[in-house]
Amino acid sequence: MNYDNSLVTLEGFDHLYSFFSSKIDSKLVETVLESVFLDRKIEGPLARYKDGKTKALRKSQQIRNMIAMLNSLCENPEKILEIGSATGKMTAEIAKVLEPTKILGVEIKEENVFRAMRDFEDRPNLSFVSVDAFSFMPDDRPDATLCLHGCGSLTDRVLDIALSSSSTVLCAPCCYGLLEKENEQREGYRLPRSRTLKKRESEFKKILARASHLEGSGISYHPNIRQIYHDLILVLVNFDRVFYLRERGYEAGLVRLTTKVGRDINNITYLNSPHSLAIMGRPA
Numbered sequence: 001m002n003y004d005n006s007l008v009t010l011e012g013f014d015h016l017y018s019f020f021s022s023k024i025d026s027k028l029v030e031t032v033l034e035s036v037f038l039d040r041k042i043e044g045p046l047a048r049y050k051d052g053k054t055k056a057l058r059k060s061q062q063i064r065n066m067i068a069m070l071n072s073l074c075e076n077p078e079k080i081l082e083i084g085s086a087t088g089k090m091t092a093e094i095a096k097v098l099e100p101t102k103i104l105g106v107e108i109k110e111e112n113v114f115r116a117m118r119d120f121e122d123r124p125n126l127s128f129v130s131v132d133a134f135s136f137m138p139d140d141r142p143d144a145t146l147c148l149h150g151c152g153s154l155t156d157r158v159l160d161i162a163l164s165s166s167s168t169v170l171c172a173p174c175c176y177g178l179l180e181k182e183n184e185q186r187e188g189y190r191l192p193r194s195r196t197l198k199k200r201e202s203e204f205k206k207i208l209a210r211a212s213h214l215e216g217s218g219i220s221y222h223p224n225i226r227q228i229y230h231d232l233i234l235v236l237v238n239f240d241r242v243f244y245l246r247e248r249g250y251e252a253g254l255v256r257l258t259t260k261v262g263r264d265i266n267n268i269t270y271l272n273s274p275h276s277l278a279i280m281g282r283p284a
């Protein structure tokens with residue numbers, strides 16, 4: 001769970017953006033990203049992690065690391081809120097391991113909530129509600145607000161919910177390709193949202209356009225170049241989210257939830273998906 005947060009600065013953003021905006025030289029960018037990710041190595045098949053069992057292994061690793069990270073950020077959280085809880089896998093695991101007084105899973109899809117309620121009806125500290133997080137605010141102030149794989153601007157909503165209740169936040173974002181479109185549709189969620197990166201609006205537009213192109217088009221970039229762009233997009237977008245929290249009095253940074261290189265069920269090396277990165281923050 002290493003990440004050098006001293007690099008999460010405006011200078012760091014400009015430096016990484018200069019690679020993003022020039023013609024990608026994979027060796028050079030690889031070297032730079034190694035300095036950011038520390039354990040970055042471009043090797044191994046990229047698609048292996050997509051097989052079902054390996055995906056499940058990775059998900060449970062991420063859940064375990066979310067819990068370990070939460071435990072180190074927030075001592076004995078009594079009330080926990082999880083946004084985008086799907087069928088309640090992580091919610092139930094947290095309820096079991098950390099034994100909070102109360103954990104609430106918020107999920108937009110009713111069928112997921114019904115399933116979670118049915119599967120975990122015997123857990124008294126666990127509850128679920130089906131509601132759109134964009135129109136939800138907790139009645140009871142949570143000690144921690146979590147989200148594992150908050151698609152597109154759901155991550156930004158999670159940060160706002162945490163800030164409004166001054167709770168610790170841990171959120172692993174995903175689906176960067178959605179952001180360009182969602183930014184047009186969602187009032188108040190247009191990126192960049194930090195004052196620091198408002199000075200870089202035109203650069204941000206290009207980042208989000210590239211993200212939507214990369215995730216939406218299936219164009220034939222060399223796999224390493226595709227991965228490098230993915231990593232750059234992920235880091236640059238999340239710099240904004242970290243600055244946004246810091247500007248509101250939070251101690252904030254980025255953490256890795258899995259190692260960059262993983263091993264699948266057949267012990268074959270593969271590159272972990274960039275979704276294994278999380279934003280963490282707590283009131284300073």
Ligand SMILES: C[S@@+](CC[C@H](N)C(=O)[O-])C[C@H]1O[C@@H](n2cnc3c(N)ncnc32)[C@H](O)[C@@H]1O
Pocket residue numbers: 083084085086087090106107108109112131132133134147148149150151154174
């Ligand atoms: C990528 S999935 C991640 C699910 C789960 N946290 C996991 O890691 O397996 C995102 C989840 O967030 C839910 N979701 C998306 N938008 C939402 C919203 N506006 N409010 C509440 N839940 C939302 C989706 O239905 C989905 O279950």
